[in-house]
Amino acid sequence: MKKKKLIVGNWKMNPLYPKEAKALFSEIGKMSKKTKKSTIIVCPPALYIPLAPTTKSFSVGTQDIFYEKEGAFTGSISAKMARESGASWSIIGHSEMRKHGDTPTIINHKILAALKDHVRPIVCVGERVRDDKGLFWNELKTDIEECFKGVKKPWLADVVIAYEPLWAIGIHATRDATSDEIHEVIIFIKKVLADMFGQKNVGGISYLYGGSVTPKNAAAIMHVDGVEGVLVGRSSLKPKEFAEIIKISETL
Numbered sequence: 001m002k003k004k005k006l007i008v009g010n011w012k013m014n015p016l017y018p019k020e021a022k023a024l025f026s027e028i029g030k031m032s033k034k035t036k037k038s039t040i041i042v043c044p045p046a047l048y049i050p051l052a053p054t055t056k057s058f059s060v061g062t063q064d065i066f067y068e069k070e071g072a073f074t075g076s077i078s079a080k081m082a083r084e085s086g087a088s089w090s091i092i093g094h095s096e097m098r099k100h101g102d103t104p105t106i107i108n109h110k111i112l113a114a115l116k117d118h119v120r121p122i123v124c125v126g127e128r129v130r131d132d133k134g135l136f137w138n139e140l141k142t143d144i145e146e147c148f149k150g151v152k153k154p155w156l157a158d159v160v161i162a163y164e165p166l167w168a169i170g171i172h173a174t175r176d177a178t179s180d181e182i183h184e185v186i187i188f189i190k191k192v193l194a195d196m197f198g199q200k201n202v203g204g205i206s207y208l209y210g211g212s213v214t215p216k217n218a219a220a221i222m223h224v225d226g227v228e229g230v231l232v233g234r235s236s237l238k239p240k241e242f243a244e245i246i247k248i249s250e251t252l
């Protein structure tokens with residue numbers, strides 16, 4: 001059976017007011033209701049998770065979790081807490097978290113903690129720059145190998161990987177990634193994981209692309225062989241644009 005496309009909205013540190021978050025949830029509830037081929041996941045700031053309607057047509061995730069379960073870890077939330085508060089997914093290793101100190105070892109601990117507590121990790125990987133010598137391939141490989149150390153084979157079907165080249169994310173993006181670039185990197189990530197875990201164990205992992213996804217480029221991106229969904233930042237805060245991306249996913 002064909003897997004459903006995953007459409008993930010990363011609200012980052014937005015919107016500013018709870019009432020705007022409620023309104024956004026309600027819009028997304030409406031646009032997700034009739035989806036058949038797509039799973040919609042919204043990752044708001046954790047404070048807003050309880051504001052999501054209880055009967056909803058979309059799932060909720062956090063934008064990060066800490067790897068300890070509970071205790072003296074000021075400012076952190078654990079996978080268990082996320083799960084108990086209604087989040088079944090968590091973005092882990094986003095470049096904006098890496099910028100604030102998340103190393104591959106920390107990301108590895110977070111991935112393991114999420115999987116143990118039944119929170120599905122959406123792990124972001126991607127090169128900072130594309131250097132002429134192709135050194136970024138090795139950077140990617142080492143990162144993936146460290147991030148996925150110790151993951152048990154039966155957990156792999158819960159893993160989602162988002163390829164997010166840093167140069168294509170957010171307002172400082174230099175350009176869009178091309179279909180060929182996305183295709184190549186997804187094949188490469190698959191190969192690194194197959195070498196780590198064995199080809200027959202990695203079929204359940206899902207692959208997304210993220211970085212300036214909009215209604216304009218979503219169709220081309222989701223047509224790339226191997227891409228099973230998108231991780232959307234800015235466009236997920238604009239109901240019309242997010243609805244359009246979902247519509248595109250439904251037509252594929």
Ligand code: PGA
Nearest residue numbers: 169170211212213233234
């Ligand atoms: P963007 O963000 O769509 O605004 O580029 C994507 C992300 O950072 O996950």
